[in-house]
Amino acid sequence: MNSSSVLLTSMLVQMKQTFARNMFKFTLFVGPFLTTIILGEMYRHSTADNFVAYVVLGSGLWNLWNCIAFSSAGDINRERFSNTLSIIFSAPADFRLILLGKIFGNTILSLGSFFLSVFFAIILYRPPVIVNSWGLLMLSLILTIAAFIVMSIFIAYLLTLSRKTTIYMNCLEIPFTLICGFAFPIENLPQKLQYIAWLFPPTWAVRLLRHSVTQQAHGFWENFIPLIISTIVFALLAAWLYRIIFRQTKILGTLDMA
Amino acid sequence: MPIIEVKDLVRDFVVGDGLFNRNKKIIHAVRGISFSVEKGEIFGLLGQNGAGKTTTIKMMITMLAPTSGICKVLGYDSFGQEKMIRNRINFVFGGEYGLYRRLSARDNLKYFANLYKIPRKVRDARINELLDLVGLSDRGDTRVETFSKGMTQRVQIARGLINSPEVLFMDEPTIGLDPIGAEMLRKTITEINSLGTTVLLTTHNMYEADELCGRVAIIKEGELITLDTPANIKNRLTPRKIERVEEITLEDAYIQLVKGGEGE
Numbered sequence: 444m445n446s447s448s449v450l451l452t453s454m455l456v457q458m459k460q461t462f463a464r465n466m467f468k469f470t471l472f473v474g475p476f477l478t479t480i481i482l483g484e485m486y487r488h489s490t491a492d493n494f495v496a497y498v499v500l501g502s503g504l505w506n507l508w509n510c511i512a513f514s515s516a517g518d519i520n521r522e523r524f525s526n527t528l529s530i531i532f533s534a535p536a537d538f539r540l541i542l543l544g545k546i547f548g549n550t551i552l553s554l555g556s557f558f559l560s561v562f563f564a565i566i567l568y569r570p571p572v573i574v575n576s577w578g579l580l581m582l583s584l585i586l587t588i589a590a591f592i593v594m595s596i597f598i599a600y601l602l603t604l605s606r607k608t609t610i611y612m613n614c615l616e617i618p619f620t621l622i623c624g625f626a627f628p629i630e631n632l633p634q635k636l637q638y639i640a641w642l643f644p645p646t647w648a649v650r651l652l653r654h655s656v657t658q659q660a661h662g663f664w665e666n667f668i669p670l671i672i673s674t675i676v677f678a679l680l681a682a683w684l685y686r687i688i689f690r691q692t693k694i695l696g697t698l699d700m701a
Numbered sequence: 702m703p704i705i706e707v708k709d710l711v712r713d714f715v716v717g718d719g720l721f722n723r724n725k726k727i728i729h730a731v732r733g734i735s736f737s738v739e740k741g742e743i744f745g746l747l748g749q750n751g752a753g754k755t756t757t758i759k760m761m762i763t764m765l766a767p768t769s770g771i772c773k774v775l776g777y778d779s780f781g782q783e784k785m786i787r788n789r790i791n792f793v794f795g796g797e798y799g800l801y802r803r804l805s806a807r808d809n810l811k812y813f814a815n816l817y818k819i820p821r822k823v824r825d826a827r828i829n830e831l832l833d834l835v836g837l838s839d840r841g842d843t844r845v846e847t848f849s850k851g852m853t854q855r856v857q858i859a860r861g862l863i864n865s866p867e868v869l870f871m872d873e874p875t876i877g878l879d880p881i882g883a884e885m886l887r888k889t890i891t892e893i894n895s896l897g898t899t900v901l902l903t904t905h906n907m908y909e910a911d912e913l914c915g916r917v918a919i920i921k922e923g924e925l926i927t928l929d930t931p932a933n934i935k936n937r938l939t940p941r942k943i944e945r946v947e948e949i950t951l952e953d954a955y956i957q958l959v960k961g962g963e964g965e
Contacts, residue, residue: 445815445818448815448821449815449816452811452812452815453812456801456804456808456812459801459803459804459808460801460803460804463803464803524798525798525799525800525801525802526794526796526798526799527798527799527800527801529759529764530799530813531816532764533762533763533764533783533787533792534787534813534816534817535784535787535788535816535817535818535864536815536816536817536818541816690766693763693764693765693766693780694766696714696759696765698764
């Protein structure tokens, strides 16, 4: 009862706080438009499948990732600056539930950016969107969101340990988006970078989603199994990381700015 | 048994300097202080900026790990047994931070009530009671970002009392408050103390420490230089060291102790 209450209220507080920020509104409403235009112009003369995969889905995923992962990570810093991070960390409620609630809140808001991107792409370029399997598309979307949430938790935990959150966040944002293949197939990357891309759940989530719409990116199981494995691995890493941060933040004293 | 027990408490910080923070330097924030606080006391920690008061409080409220020494609250180690302590204490930091500024005062209190596992049945009544206590019952549904510094600080105090803590830690709670706000807060502290809450506070306001605290500890550069009742500390001042013999204040005694290094 109390756990669900902590989760729910953390989610609602996060949504109220986040939606009141102009920067988030820009990321939510203007970001999808800009990304869709950039990717749309890049793929204007490409095949219909590529257009759907990298403009309709690509821009949606790009914005979804930016909103979920980087708003969640950025919130750690905002909470640190407003001195609420140390308070929620030292409260009797489990910090993991609080953080999960915040990420759920961001996820719900961020889905708006995904659907807006898809909407803009369809309205602006009118591509022939023929979904291979609606059932598979829904399953892929749910797994993609789960993978993004797990990665967000992992990044947010990692950033709790340091006060230089903004620097790390900005360093990670674009490389991560490119390496996971949101804007182009990872097969275009050098082989060594492809090995790195394979480690991250979003890479497989993106491929699975593409497969469900266009039948690109190989078969279902070839993407589904690595996605499940990499998501579980990152979830376990996040659980392990929590045990470390619970001690280390108190040893290093990084919960607030003082 | 003391409700707070601090013995030979040390806290060092390693700070980096230069390119890539390669030059590491150790800052000794707290250097082996010892004191204890009994149930029902109002205990003051006094000291200059950077003396180690906030660091000491942070160790007691389970936010920071001690480098060495003992730091027990309600009989439990503040580092390692946090779960046994957290729902029985609370803390208030001075200043405008520590709240969700885009939420109303009531929404802030509701959220923190949830984090402190206050049952829904008693939560709303408790929030109304606290808003009334801090004089904000008519502004409870207004966003905190529209509040003055004093009003924000009062919401912080309400937040600190949300779980009816056995021990309340207050770090410079009257900082930035106008005289009427500060007076109201002092009354609130006395009131909650009379209901059985032990209070440990830090302050720069010697009048406040003198009026509120049963005992005070003065810290200088991380070391405890004296620990006594305000009356005894004032009595220790010799007339030749101060011109206004007829009205020696705690501030006179504090200045003499800190500047003169005349400790125990």
